[in-house]
Amino acid sequence: MNLDDFSDLIERPDGGVRRDAEERRERLTVPPGALGRLDELGEWLSAAQQSVPVKAVGQPRVVLFAGDHGVAELGVSGRAAGSTHELVRAALDGASPVAVLARRFSVPVRIVDAGIDCDPELLPEPVVRHRVRRGSGRIDVEDALTAEEAEQAVRLGMAIADEEADSGTDLVVLGDLSVGGTTAAATLVAALCGTDASVVTGRGGAGIDDLAWMRKCAAIRDALRRARPVLGDQLELLATVGGADLAAMTGFLLQSAVRRMPVILDGVVAAACALVAQRAAFRAPDWWLAGQVSGEPAQAKALDRMALTPLLDHGVTVGEGAGALLALPLVQAAAALAAELPERTPVATEDEDEAETTAVDDVKALDAT
Numbered sequence: 001m002n003l004d005d006f007s008d009l010i011e012r013p014d015g016g017v018r019r020d021a022e023e024r025r026e027r028l029t030v031p032p033g034a035l036g037r038l039d040e041l042g043e044w045l046s047a048a049q050q051s052v053p054v055k056a057v058g059q060p061r062v063v064l065f066a067g068d069h070g071v072a073e074l075g076v077s078g079r080a081a082g083s084t085h086e087l088v089r090a091a092l093d094g095a096s097p098v099a100v101l102a103r104r105f106s107v108p109v110r111i112v113d114a115g116i117d118c119d120p121e122l123l124p125e126p127v128v129r130h131r132v133r134r135g136s137g138r139i140d141v142e143d144a145l146t147a148e149e150a151e152q153a154v155r156l157g158m159a160i161a162d163e164e165a166d167s168g169t170d171l172v173v174l175g176d177l178s179v180g181g182t183t184a185a186a187t188l189v190a191a192l193c194g195t196d197a198s199v200v201t202g203r204g205g206a207g208i209d210d211l212a213w214m215r216k217c218a219a220i221r222d223a224l225r226r227a228r229p230v231l232g233d234q235l236e237l238l239a240t241v242g243g244a245d246l247a248a249m250t251g252f253l254l255q256s257a258v259r260r261m262p263v264i265l266d267g268v269v270a271a272a273c274a275l276v277a278q279r280a281a282f283r284a285p286d287w288w289l290a291g292q293v294s295g296e297p298a299q300a301k302a303l304d305r306m307a308l309t310p311l312l313d314h315g316v317t318v319g320e321g322a323g324a325l326l327a328l329p330l331v332q333a334a335a336a337l338a339a340e341l342p343e344r345t346p347v348a349t350e351d352e353d354e355a356e357t358t359a360v361d362d363v364k365a366l367d368a369t
């Protein structure tokens with residue numbers, strides 16, 4: 001398997017449709033620019049859907065990839081190593097931010113165990129069914145995955161994307177549940193951007209003190225040394241310093257773009273996977289939105305490289321898809337405005353070619369009668 005093969009399979013959102021959407025926007029009675037970024041959001045969605053007017057986002061879904069990371073044993077996370085199953089449990093029980101928001105917005109949440117380190121009996125079968133391995137390797141000293149596991153994980157993500165697209169999901173909010181995951185994600189971003197560990201090291205999920213930050217920075221520095229020789233091969237990179245959940249998420253992102261299914265990216269893990277996917281298929285980021293600023297410096301770096309501007313910045317640093325889910329109503333609002341605002345009414349004039357008049361002309365026409 002070579003991720004570069006996706007390059008030929010991923011198309012751009014339809015440029016012609018986008019121009020049609022822009023022209024429709026010009027015919028609305030709302031002044032140009034008065035809807036700010038919601039205009040371009042609606043036009044982007046139109047192009048992704050190949051539809052003017054844009055269709056409502058009616059079947060969105062939260063997809064969370066879950067896995068543990070061996071590197072968490074070093075004390076680089078505010079959570080205990082191997083405790084991802086607790087995050088999963090809280091989400092399933094409706095007791096975490098993403099679960100509360102999903103309930104409020106009536107969006108189903110799908111959790112996919114790619115590499116959680118727990119007894120599979122602890123979690124429901126539909127969640128653990130896809131597990132590639134139990135926890136990913138300690139990336140500062142060993143590979144996260146074997147080559148076979150990396151391929152299996154990517155194929156898992158692709159299969160989930162196909163399942164979603166086939167069942168009519170029209171937009172995915174993509175997040176992670178991954179203790180130690182921000183360390184792996186930061187390593188991928190630093191490796192692909194050629195930057196130093198200190199530039200990408202953040203405070204992660206549960207917030208870490210200065211000593212833990214230094215341990216995290218050192219772990220990323222060591223993992224980066226292991227990443228450099230395999231930079232040319234994205235699958236090998238994921239096996240060396242990624243993890244089962246990150247490889248699955250990368251496969252998910254690539255196949256979602258193949259299937260023309262738009263995705264809102266949540267935090268640094270989704271952003272890092274998106275960057276890996278971009279290296280394989282440069283058109284892929286055209287299918288994604290950045291939901292929000294997650295607070296991790298590596299996220300900002302990755303999004304900047306892909307020219308994606310986060311929709312929101314409210315200091316929500318909890319991860320697990322919650323930040324991106326907050327942006328969903330904004331996307332739905334943009335779609336509703338683009339679809340439902342009326343166009344200026346054409347007024348019959350002597351010259352039928354100029355039947356479409358401006359709002360000002362409408363008023364003049366009324367005055368004249």
Ligand SMILES: O=C(O)c1ccc[n+]([C@@H]2O[C@H](COP(=O)([O-])O)[C@@H](O)[C@H]2O)c1
Nearest residue numbers: 077178180182204205267268294319320
């Ligand atoms: O993605 C982010 O930027 C992000 C920021 C803060 C927290 N998180 C969440 O925290 C977990 C990973 O954090 P850590 O410190 O264990 O690497 C994982 O479950 C993420 O969803 C993620």
Ligand SMILES: Cc1cc2nc[nH]c2cc1C
Nearest residue numbers: 040041044285286288289
């Ligand atoms: C305008 C626009 C351009 C994009 N490119 C990739 N995702 C995008 C999302 C929007 C909204």
